[in-house]
Amino acid sequence: MVTRQQVLSVLFLLALCSRMLAAGGSVAGRVTAKGDAEALVGVNILLQGTVRGTTTNSKGEYRIPDVPPGPQTLVFSIVGYQRETRSRVVVEEGKETMLNVSMTQTPVQTEQIVVTASKRQQSLEEVPVSISVIDAAAIQQRNAITIEDALRYIPGVNMTGFQVNIRGSSGYSRGAGSRVLMLLDGIPFLTGDTGELNFESIPVGQVDRIEVVKGASSALYGSNALGGVINVITKPIPEVSETIVRAYAGLYNKPSYDQWKWSDHPRYYNGQSVSYAHKSGDLGIALFLSRQFDDAYRQNDQRRRYNFYMKTRQDFSSSNSLTLNFGLLYQYGGQFLYWRNLDSALIPPAIQQTDNVKSMRYYASGMYNGVLADNLLFTAKAIWYHNDWGFETIHQYGRNESLSDMINIEASSTWLLNRVHALTFGLNGNLDIIGADLFGNHVGGGFALYGQDEMKLSQMFTLTLGARFDWQSIGLTEPTGQLNPKAAVAFIPVAGTTVRASVGRGFRIPSVAEAFLSGEVSNLATVPNKDLKPERSLSYEAGVSQMIGDWGTFDVAAFRSDYDDLIEAGLIVSSSNIPYIQWRNVTKARVQGFETSLKLGLFQGGLQYSLGYTYVYPEDLTKNDLLKYRPRHVFYTNLLMQLGWVSAGADFRYISRVDRIDEELVQLGIIPDGDERVPIYVADFRIGADLSFTGVPVSVTVNLNNAFQHNYVELIGNLMPPRTYVLTLEGRF
Amino acid sequence: MNRIRIATLLLLSIVLLWSGCDTGLAPINEPSGFSGVIRFKNWPPPDSVRDLRIVAFTTYPTDSAGILLTLLSGNAAVYPPNLNASGSLPKFVDSAPYTFTTKDGINLKVQQYNYIVVAQLYGPNSFTDWRPAGVYTTEPNTFNPSPVRVLLHRIVPNIDIEVDFHNPPPKPW
Numbered sequence: 073m074v075t076r077q078q079v080l081s082v083l084f085l086l087a088l089c090s091r092m093l094a095a096g097g098s099v100a101g102r103v104t105a106k107g108d109a110e111a112l113v114g115v116n117i118l119l120q121g122t123v124r125g126t127t128t129n130s131k132g133e134y135r136i137p138d139v140p141p142g143p144q145t146l147v148f149s150i151v152g153y154q155r156e157t158r159s160r161v162v163v164e165e166g167k168e169t170m171l172n173v174s175m176t177q178t179p180v181q182t183e184q185i186v187v188t189a190s191k192r193q194q195s196l197e198e199v200p201v202s203i204s205v206i207d208a209a210a211i212q213q214r215n216a217i218t219i220e221d222a223l224r225y226i227p228g229v230n231m232t233g234f235q236v237n238i239r240g241s242s243g244y245s246r247g248a249g250s251r252v253l254m255l256l257d258g259i260p261f262l263t264g265d266t267g268e269l270n271f272e273s274i275p276v277g278q279v280d281r282i283e284v285v286k287g288a289s290s291a292l293y294g295s296n297a298l299g300g301v302i303n304v305i306t307k308p309i310p311e312v313s314e315t316i317v318r319a320y321a322g323l324y325n326k327p328s329y330d331q332w333k334w335s336d337h338p339r340y341y342n343g344q345s346v347s348y349a350h351k352s353g354d355l356g357i358a359l360f361l362s363r364q365f366d367d368a369y370r371q372n373d374q375r376r377r378y379n380f381y382m383k384t385r386q387d388f389s390s391s392n393s394l395t396l397n398f399g400l401l402y403q404y405g406g407q408f409l410y411w412r413n414l415d416s417a418l419i420p421p422a423i424q425q426t427d428n429v430k431s432m433r434y435y436a437s438g439m440y441n442g443v444l445a446d447n448l449l450f451t452a453k454a455i456w457y458h459n460d461w462g463f464e465t466i467h468q469y470g471r472n473e474s475l476s477d478m479i480n481i482e483a484s485s486t487w488l489l490n491r492v493h494a495l496t497f498g499l500n501g502n503l504d505i506i507g508a509d510l511f512g513n514h515v516g517g518g519f520a521l522y523g524q525d526e527m528k529l530s531q532m533f534t535l536t537l538g539a540r541f542d543w544q545s546i547g548l549t550e551p552t553g554q555l556n557p558k559a560a561v562a563f564i565p566v567a568g569t570t571v572r573a574s575v576g577r578g579f580r581i582p583s584v585a586e587a588f589l590s591g592e593v594s595n596l597a598t599v600p601n602k603d604l605k606p607e608r609s610l611s612y613e614a615g616v617s618q619m620i621g622d623w624g625t626f627d628v629a630a631f632r633s634d635y636d637d638l639i640e641a642g643l644i645v646s647s648s649n650i651p652y653i654q655w656r657n658v659t660k661a662r663v664q665g666f667e668t669s670l671k672l673g674l675f676q677g678g679l680q681y682s683l684g685y686t687y688v689y690p691e692d693l694t695k696n697d698l699l700k701y702r703p704r705h706v707f708y709t710n711l712l713m714q715l716g717w718v719s720a721g722a723d724f725r726y727i728s729r730v731d732r733i734d735e736e737l738v739q740l741g742i743i744p745d746g747d748e749r750v751p752i753y754v755a756d757f758r759i760g761a762d763l764s765f766t767g768v769p770v771s772v773t774v775n776l777n778n779a780f781q782h783n784y785v786e787l788i789g790n791l792m793p794p795r796t797y798v799l800t801l802e803g804r805f
Numbered sequence: 806m807n808r809i810r811i812a813t814l815l816l817l818s819i820v821l822l823w824s825g826c827d828t829g830l831a832p833i834n835e836p837s838g839f840s841g842v843i844r845f846k847n848w849p850p851p852d853s854v855r856d857l858r859i860v861a862f863t864t865y866p867t868d869s870a871g872i873l874l875t876l877l878s879g880n881a882a883v884y885p886p887n888l889n890a891s892g893s894l895p896k897f898v899d900s901a902p903y904t905f906t907t908k909d910g911i912n913l914k915v916q917q918y919n920y921i922v923v924a925q926l927y928g929p930n931s932f933t934d935w936r937p938a939g940v941y942t943t944e945p946n947t948f949n950p951s952p953v954r955v956l957l958h959r960i961v962p963n964i965d966i967e968v969d970f971h972n973p974p975p976k977p978w
Contacts, residue, residue, distance in 0.1 A: 329832050415832045744957045750829045783829035
């Protein structure tokens with residue numbers, strides 16, 4: 073049994089080891105914006121050729137201690153500014169070298185730093201895979217209540233209900249299993265029982281940015297990263313104490329047709345949150361508390377949600393830190409699975425009208441970062457994620473409950489071997505403990521080893537080779553071992569142009585829900601299948617990213633994924649002629665297409681415009697048909713204007729009508745009018761004002777979502793919200 | 806040239822925005838139900854035919870509590886919907902065509918009904934004095950009930966019911 077003292081001793085020794093390795097001088101200074109000399113906060117400063125770096129504080133100041141003597145190169149980067157490189161900065165033993173830098177603003181968002189593509193900090197333009205980033209400002213402007221609201225605006229991503237589909241990788245699996253891996257600060261964050269993404273557990277107010285890697289990423293992340301990875305990165309604890317109070321109130325417009333009205337009262341939703349962050353010396357703490365009430369625009373779809381979140385960070389030295397997180401979600405509400413029929417689109421069938429769901433989910437995670445040598449970074453991460461949810465379907469089952477615990481531990485290192493090789497390697501272990509009325513009692517787990525070498529063969533050419541071996545068992549007939557290799561190249565022929573190509577394998581272990589669900593889904597019996605095998609993919613991508621002067625970027629990519637043993641829930645008729653649902657390895661499939669995106673920054677960044685278009689052709693090669701729930705065209709565009717203290721924005725998304733759905737659910741009369749669906753056209757508008765110039769640190773935003781009240785479904789039998797009006801107030805103190 | 810491209814993109818975006826004015830899905834408003842003709846024979850005296858209704862049961866009613874409780878429990882549907890005596894099916898006629906739909910009846914749902922009758926109120930107590938006067942069957946000269954599945958947005962035709970007041974079907978409740 074490892075005691076607390078032993079853990080602290082190890083951490084102390086690691087910190088001591090790091091200090092013993094440290095020697096030399098230091099570099100310090102201030103970073104400002106060119107022109108108005110305004111201090112820049114959060115600038116990333118990297119000592120080139122090492123894993124050492126820092127960020128500027130609230131005064132724009134920075135200090136990197138223990139820098140080896142001799143000439144050094146420092147790289148300064150932050151979103152919205154041109155990268156600055158300072159070469160031949162002379163550092164002397166025992167002395168501090170002063171280096172002030174001023175950075176030039178660029179109208180488009182460049183120099184984004186991402187961490188998901190290679191498990192280490194990289195400039196977005198150097199990444200050899202397609203990756204999109206949505207930052208806290210964009211999330212806040214849209215008044216996203218949960219993470220999935222924010223994901224709806226990322227090119228190549230669309231939602232089917234609460235499930236994420238990246239470039240056609242996923243359809244709809246009834247909440248069981250996900251072909252997209254979600255990470256919270258780089259740590260796997262899928263539920264242990266259903267293996268799904270639970271967005272509600274992460275308070276949006278604490279999100280710094282969301283990175284979305286498109287395409288198979290199992291060579292670094294293992295199971296579930298078949299279609300891509302969503303990494304939710306929480307906000308750092310600010311240097312200066314900060315209290316943020318936020319409240320919003322929303323109103324659903326009345327339904328488009330009188331016969332859809334089911335309530336005489338207006339339907340509202342509202343939420344309040346308060347967060348506090350404080351740093352005292354080397355110890356920082358952030359607390360967040362929120363409540364959200366939603367009357368719902370559909371009958372028996374109401375929600376009450378409470379979130380608590382805490383983050384602490386202890387800096388043992390400038391290069392060693394320990395971060396601990398705790399999050400808790402309590403939620404209860406009704407359940408709306410599908411409509412009664414299109415004439416009563418906002419009312420569930422009578423049998424669902426008393427269904428309710430209650431969830432208590434919490435997690436504790438920790439991450440230790442230590443610079444063991446100038447070129448060697450060590451990271452250890454762990455999470456315990458507990459899920460307890462249950463539902464009552466009064467008419468049929470009594471209460472069903474599922475308890476699950478997911479534990480994941482990972483140790484990894486980044487080793488900058490020399491100017492050519494950057495190695496990333498690590499090992500991972502996981503354990504899932506499930507006790508559920510619907511799935512039974514199961515204990516599963518496994519381990520993984522992975523390694524990757526990024527070879528900078530020249531200034532223009534980087535080759536990345538990597539592989540990961542996973543061994544997993546969840547109690548299926550055969551435990552699974554899987555080797556997932558990948559190769560990627562990034563070629564920068566001239567500054568501003570990046571050509572990339574990659575090939576990699578992906579795989580996904582079936583979730584406990586898919587293998588062992590025994591009960592009823594959509595009024596049909598489900599039968600477990602212990603013979604399920606993992607599904608596998610081989611993905612290819614090639615793309616070009618091009619800067620357009622200093623006011624735009626353009627990206628185009630072609631992609632293809634070949635899937636084997638794709639797991640799909642299918643309707644099967646037994647020998648006694650009784651239909652039932654079972655998850656089986658039934659399909660060989662191919663998804664291919666292309667994606668383009670454009671970002672423009674005009675009038676010195678006062679006008680930001682972006683668009684993204686993705687074409688997907690999702691073939692079911694076994695049935696010679698199209699895959700279910702995959703739209704072939706996904707188009708997004710948005711416009712953001714900033715005029716002094718006023719900002720305004722507009723978003724529009726078009727998603728083509730999906731070609732195929734679960735037709736059998738309609739043919740059997742289970743979901744009446746379930747085949748009624750249309751292309752999706754949704755326009756959202758917003759206007760905001762930052763009143764801090766008046767001396768009152770308050771901002772006001774008004775959102776008008778689904779402004780043209782387009783009535784559409786993402787998921788069979790589920791009408792999406794009508795026009796909504798939202799007023800948000802935020803105060804920062 | 807670049808400005809023209811930008812203007813084109815902005816214009817395209819605005820056009821797409823306005824195309825969102827299409828309201829998308831709408832109610833279908835096609836009723837569901839069944840229709841047919843009721844043929845009457847051997848009318849009794851008026852004081853023993855106080856009311857006539859078509860009642861569709863999901864299951865064969867054996868509940869002694871009778872039609873009303875079955876109706877209240879949601880397992881039966883009634884036509885015509887006006888429950889006053891004036892809302893009865895036509896009386897003392899040879900035949901009466903009808904269309905019993907989700908819009909023109911009480912409680913009719915898209916599901917299967919296994920026992921469909923013309924119910925007769927033969928006495929003064931409107932809670933208890935009901936009996937079947939005719940039953941829907943596809944087997945001539947029998948009282949074996951035949952099922953009818955109400956399909957979404959469709960009117961199932963030819964659900965004809967013979968009512969012979971001298972030869973009523975057995976009373977199940």
